[in-house]
Every structure is written in C-alpha cells, then in structure tokens.
Amino acid sequence: MSFLDGVRLALSQIWAHKLKSFFSLLGVIIGITFLIAVITMVEGMNRYVEEDLAGSIFGVNTFTVVRRPQVQTGPASDTERRRWARSPYLDLQDVGVVRSAAPGASAVAFGADRRLSDIRYEDRRRANIRAIGGSAGYAEIQGWEIASGRGLSPLDYQRGLRGVVIGAALEERLFPAGDPLGKPVRLGGQRYRVVGVFERQGGLLGNVLDAAVLMPFRTYNETLSRERNRVDEIHVQAESSAAMDDLMSRVEGALRADRRLRPSEPNDFHLQTSSDLLSAWDQINTILLTALPGLVSISLVVGGIVIMNIMLVSVAQRTQEIGLRKALGARQRDITLQFLAESATLAGVGALLGIGAGVGLARAVEAATPLPAHVPGWSLALAVALGTGVGLLSGLYPARRAARLDPIDALRSE
Helix, strand or coil: CCHHHHHHHHHHHHHHCHHHHHHHCHHHHHHHHHHHHHHHHHHHHHHHHHHHHHHHHHCCCEEEEECCCCCCCCCCCHHHHHHHHHCCCEEHHHHHHHHHHCCCCCEEEEEEEEEEEEEEECCEEEEEEEEEEECCCHHHHHCCCEEEECCCCHHHHHHCCCEEEECHHHHHHHCCCCCCCCCEEEECCEEEEEEEEECCCCCCCHHHHCCEEEEEHHHHHHHCCCCCCEECEEEEECCCHHHHHHHHHHHHHHHHHHCCCCCCCCCCCEEECHHHHHHHHHHHHHHHHHHHHHHHHHHHHHHHHHHHHHHHHHHHHCHHHHHHHHHCCCCHHHHHHHHHHHHHHHHHHHHHHHHHHHHHHHHHHHHHCCCCCCCCHHHHHHHHHHHHHHHHHHHHHHHHHHHCCCHHHHHHCC
8 A cells, every 4th residue: 555545545534534533633733723823923913013013113214212111122120110210201402402413314303192081072982092292293203194184284383273183093983974174172171173184004003093193292282291391202213224323322422411421320211213122022922932832732742642542543443454464465664654644644634624723713813803914834834744743653653563463363353
C-alpha cells in the first residue's frame, strides 16, 4: 500500500465515522483554532499599529511634548512616578519656547482636552465625549480631514468664537436625519455652534476620535478649561524624518534652559514619538507570541494522545488484515507507512478544520469589535505542518507496533 492509499483509507474512515472522528480530532482542532485566531489578531494589530495608529496619534514626522509619558515600554518605578507627579504642567509660555526653538519646523500646534459627561442637541445626547481645545493647525497636524462643512477658521482662533467641529459618531447620534451645520449644541453647560464634521476615523481609536469635539483653544480656555492657559500637548512636525532628531534636541535644550534644569537633573517633561508606541507594542507582541506555543502545545499534546489511542484501537481491530498483508509479502516499512499516513491524514484534517474555525473566529471578532484581523499565509502553512507533525508523532508507536506483529499470530487472532 502506498502513502496515497493510506491517505485515501484514512479519509474514508473519517467520512464513515464522522462523529467519532470529530471527537478524536477535537484537541487538534482547538489547538489550531487558538493558534490561527491569535496569530490573525496579532498580525492585524501589527499592521494597524504600524500603518495607522501611530500616525493618527502622533502625526507624520511629528513629536509631541507632554508633561509625562503617555506610552511606556515597561513598568515605571515608584521614583519615576513620583517625579512625573511633581512635573509642572505645560502652558502657553512653554508653547512660545518650543516655537522659538523650532523655527525650521513645518508646523507647531498645541491643545488641551478633557472628558465631559455628554453633549446635547435638543432631546438627543451622547455620553462620554472628549472636548479638545486646539490651536491653528492642530487638526491638520493630526491628519483629521473635514467630511462636511468647514474647519475652524483663523477668525475662530483669533476671537475665540464658539464654532466647533464634531466627530462622525456625534453627527450620527445627534443629527440622525438632519444637517448638523449651524445647529447649536450644549457641551459642559455651554452653547456652541457646529461648523463642520470630521471624516470617520474608525479603527480602535474610532470610539474616541469619532466622539470628539474640536474648538479653538481660546474658546476652550475661556469656557471649559479647569486651569487657564494649561496645555496638555505641543506637537512639532518636521519637514522630514531626518530633521526630527535635530528639532527634538533643540526643543529639549530650550525647555531645559527655560526651566533652569541643571545638567544632572532629569527632564521634567517628555518628548514622545510614534517609535515609543511601536516599541511598547513590540513588547506586547513578543509576550503574546512567546506564550502562544505553550498554550497551543497543551491542546496539541492532548489531541496527539487521543489520536494515538485511536490508532492503537485501529491496529487491534485490523490485526488479521495486517497478518494477511504480511503473509502476502508486505514489509514492515509498508505497514509502518500505511499507519503513519492514516494518523497524519487524521491530524491534517483536524488542522484544516481548526484553520477554518480560527479564521472564522477572528473574522467574527473583527466584525463585532474595532479589532483588526489579518491572516498571514505562513500561519496557515504552520498550522498544517503542526497538525501533520502531531499526527506523525502520535501514529509512530501504533505503526511500529502494527509492523512488528507476527503474521501467523496475527492471522490466528479473532
């Protein structure tokens, strides 16, 4: 019997005993399902973080001056947390220092924000929104585009007018059947007028950015700010990635000089780039992919033990068949190859079912949540190889046992 004959025989056995085969392969199916689902979600997150998320938070070729790190690549010590708590808040004076230190920057913008309980229009409301007070160029440096209406004008910024641009989720909630432009909304007990709507951001940050309201910083400062002139972030955009390092050094030196920090003293502010976010995600990614083999192996080992037991039962049931084949000239190698082909096929079918279930699970999560999913081709090949490998290892002992049967004793068995 050739290897292909063994494969065909295994497939016929699976088809003839569907329920038995399914429970026999359950361990392999669960292991491969978990493997594919996790890899698919991790790869989807990799793409999203590298291509969309980092740019949408920090902007292209942009670094941000903040009071304390917003993204950390490891646990902070108690000393660091106490130092960050003592750091002074940024203010408009710091904005002036940064502007003076970065004359070659493409853009410098700043903003402050706070969470508010809701935004209202007539009898409709949306809870948990983010109110942002931004300077001229804030939306542009963030890469936010206008879907309808207009953005904030120079006059809005200069006079602190109460025009606001709202996110797509707010438009859907407050104006489901009407045009929001020119309509009054209430925010934090204050009244504002909608002048534009941002394009939908989507993705993991969609629930945050699409539920945001942007207004001139002067307006925010006079109506919603908890502390006048406080700034949460200062964005500096360089002409190219090569110019970023020089700009960051200039800004850092200027802020240290303005705050009279001695050379031995650490910064009481933080300069953050998209690379900080990517480094943090790389650490999470490494942990997930390191823990994955151990978690998957548990199910595969259980599945392998079940397949081994099934193959031992198969050897016992087909003892006379094995004896007859050996009496007709079959060698030990032929018998071994037959049973290995059957066990590998059995596990391979389980791997294919696991791949289908894993991809389906990842797509279901993608459809129901903002989490992205991507199925890399190498993960499918890895899943099939793992499933087949488990089948070969599980079938090795039963195959050797069948191959060593004495043909006379085998023919006499009942």
